[in-house]
Amino acid sequence: MIDFRALADKYDTPLYVYDFNHITEQYQKLKKAFSGRKSLISYAVKANSNLSVVSHLAGLGSGADCVSIGEVKRALMAGIPKYQIIFSGVGKGDDEIEEALEDDILLLNLESEAEMERVEAIAAKLGKEARISIRVNPNIDPKTHPYISTGLHENKFGVDLETAKRMYIYANNSKHLDPVGIHFHIGSQLTELEPIREASAIVADLVRSLKAIKIEIKFFDVGGGLGIVYDNETTIEPYEYAQAIFSTLYGLDVTIICEPGRFMVGNCGYFLTRVLYEKVNEGKRFVIVDGAMNDLLRPSLYNAYHKVEVVGKAGDESEADIVGPVCESGDFFAKNRLLPPTEHNDLVVVYSAGAYGFVMASNYNTRPRPAEVAIVDGKDRCIRQRETFEDLIKLETMCL
Numbered sequence: 001m002i003d004f005r006a007l008a009d010k011y012d013t014p015l016y017v018y019d020f021n022h023i024t025e026q027y028q029k030l031k032k033a034f035s036g037r038k039s040l041i042s043y044a045v046k047a048n049s050n051l052s053v054v055s056h057l058a059g060l061g062s063g064a065d066c067v068s069i070g071e072v073k074r075a076l077m078a079g080i081p082k083y084q085i086i087f088s089g090v091g092k093g094d095d096e097i098e099e100a101l102e103d104d105i106l107l108l109n110l111e112s113e114a115e116m117e118r119v120e121a122i123a124a125k126l127g128k129e130a131r132i133s134i135r136v137n138p139n140i141d142p143k144t145h146p147y148i149s150t151g152l153h154e155n156k157f158g159v160d161l162e163t164a165k166r167m168y169i170y171a172n173n174s175k176h177l178d179p180v181g182i183h184f185h186i187g188s189q190l191t192e193l194e195p196i197r198e199a200s201a202i203v204a205d206l207v208r209s210l211k212a213i214k215i216e217i218k219f220f221d222v223g224g225g226l227g228i229v230y231d232n233e234t235t236i237e238p239y240e241y242a243q244a245i246f247s248t249l250y251g252l253d254v255t256i257i258c259e260p261g262r263f264m265v266g267n268c269g270y271f272l273t274r275v276l277y278e279k280v281n282e283g284k285r286f287v288i289v290d291g292a293m294n295d296l297l298r299p300s301l302y303n304a305y306h307k308v309e310v311v312g313k314a315g316d317e318s319e320a321d322i323v324g325p326v327c328e329s330g331d332f333f334a335k336n337r338l339l340p341p342t343e344h345n346d347l348v349v350v351y352s353a354g355a356y357g358f359v360m361a362s363n364y365n366t367r368p369r370p371a372e373v374a375i376v377d378g379k380d381r382c383i384r385q386r387e388t389f390e391d392l393i394k395l396e397t398m399c400l
């Protein structure tokens, strides 16, 4: 049991808290599910890129899936071996490609023919052969929130099957490209297995057709996307997930790469915020807290549900919205929830805040971003200090 009150007293609020032992359990559950085949779990750094989080996963043997050279640098700094790092994303800049090639990471995951031309030219300039994978867009509906769906042709990600095949043939004939991997990622917060199985089957067929023309794919990257429980959803069991993928891979000797972000850290994180005031507007009850959408954006951006709890409070519950001090009507953590009466300084815990929480925080309204704390074997450690007003303005100059 985490003593949220003690942490709020010690570090103040708003605050992010991560249970590192829970992260270990998540990693081991997934790794075990893939046992029996060669596999690499490459944690999607974007979900929570705190150096301590990434280094904790590095210690467990995890690789990293990165979407910017900044994330690649974080992964390296946190101790992830270079041959376990993948760099994905639709818009890598020349500088980023060059640095990734110099770092000699495992794979650059390409998302267009135009990008492949740039990678080839930059590899030629450096006198290198770039190890690449190609992200295939299998046109499968992942049945998740449209903002986090990525595997349909209407989404900007990856290339269609025909284009992918053309790219593999081109890359295979290039001195500066080594097409060793294939990749798909159909969306995030996936709770149904069938779309993943279908996508995997389509991509595995492509791998078999490449094998027939002597293009050998060694890395079969199934992306991330495993959903977690925010409310009471039924989600995917790691074992069944792995079995569904295995069932599509007959005749193939590949290393499976899996890039979970949310699954690894989502339920391991908590956002703590304190009640400032309560008010009622014509019967509508609001609990105003010191955290806001700039700290945790998911409810505002996706209308995402996060479980909330007022610590140690009971009493006659009534419906209320929990809202922050930012001047936007969309600044809320919960709507129409049954809550006990609250008072100034009561502590509210927002659950499942470990993924896409702090990383999506901003300084909107000149609000310093919260501190982050890790709990390891029952002991707390600050892993990022709370920002100060001085931190926020330090890159600005007054020109008059």
Ligand SMILES: Cc1ncc(COP(=O)(O)O)c(C=O)c1O
Binding pocket: 044, 047, 065, 088, 150, 185, 187, 188, 189, 223, 224, 225, 226, 259, 260, 261, 262, 263, 355
């Ligand atoms: C290419 C890629 N890999 C992995 C992930 C991680 O996704 P999730 O946090 O849903 O596991 C994402 C984000 O959706 C992604 O775009």
Ligand SMILES: N[C@@H](CCCC[NH3+])C(=O)O
Binding pocket: 046, 148, 188, 189, 298, 355, 356
């Ligand atoms: N930021 C999203 C997920 C994006 C996945 C990244 N490709 C969320 O909070 O759910």
